[in-house]
Amino acid sequence: MNPFHIREMTITDFDSMIKLWKRTPGIGLSGADSKEKINKFLKRNTKLSLVCEINQKIIGTVLCGHDGRRGYIYHLAVDDTFRKKGIGKELVEQSLVRLRQQGISKCHLFLYNDNEDAMRFYEKTGWTRRHDLLIYSKDI
Numbered sequence: 001m002n003p004f005h006i007r008e009m010t011i012t013d014f015d016s017m018i019k020l021w022k023r024t025p026g027i028g029l030s031g032a033d034s035k036e037k038i039n040k041f042l043k044r045n046t047k048l049s050l051v052c053e054i055n056q057k058i059i060g061t062v063l064c065g066h067d068g069r070r071g072y073i074y075h076l077a078v079d080d081t082f083r084k085k086g087i088g089k090e091l092v093e094q095s096l097v098r099l100r101q102q103g104i105s106k107c108h109l110f111l112y113n114d115n116e117d118a119m120r121f122y123e124k125t126g127w128t129r130r131h132d133l134l135i136y137s138k139d140i
Helices: 011-022 035-044 085-099 116-124
Strands: 005-008 050-054 057-066 072-080 107-109
Touching: 005 085, 011 035, 011 050, 011 057, 011 072, 035 057, 050 085, 057 085, 072 085
Parallel strands: 072 107
Antiparallel strands: 005 050, 050 057, 057 072
């Protein structure tokens, strides 16, 4: 029997999630990750973001949303103790299924260019690295 349970993320998970994100290398946090902003994100993107629990303790997360055209994955994190057990892959796959159910047929994600572990994970699970795009950001 699988001891892991994946369910929809709720704002009541915030404190546990932020602790996991802060101790996960490669996760960049900003003001966009405040409780208020995450709550707004979850309300706008219902049923897409997930947590994985064992014994009611959050050990994995994926934030997922879309803009009506493309899906986006953020903050895929799995506690070090539980890595390499398929949890990250399952979190992403379930989010992608949910995006497809909402009519979204393509998903993007953003990684820091020195996050080698994440690059290996995504390439191993079928994602294609793009070399034709640049990202520009501006605080507004």
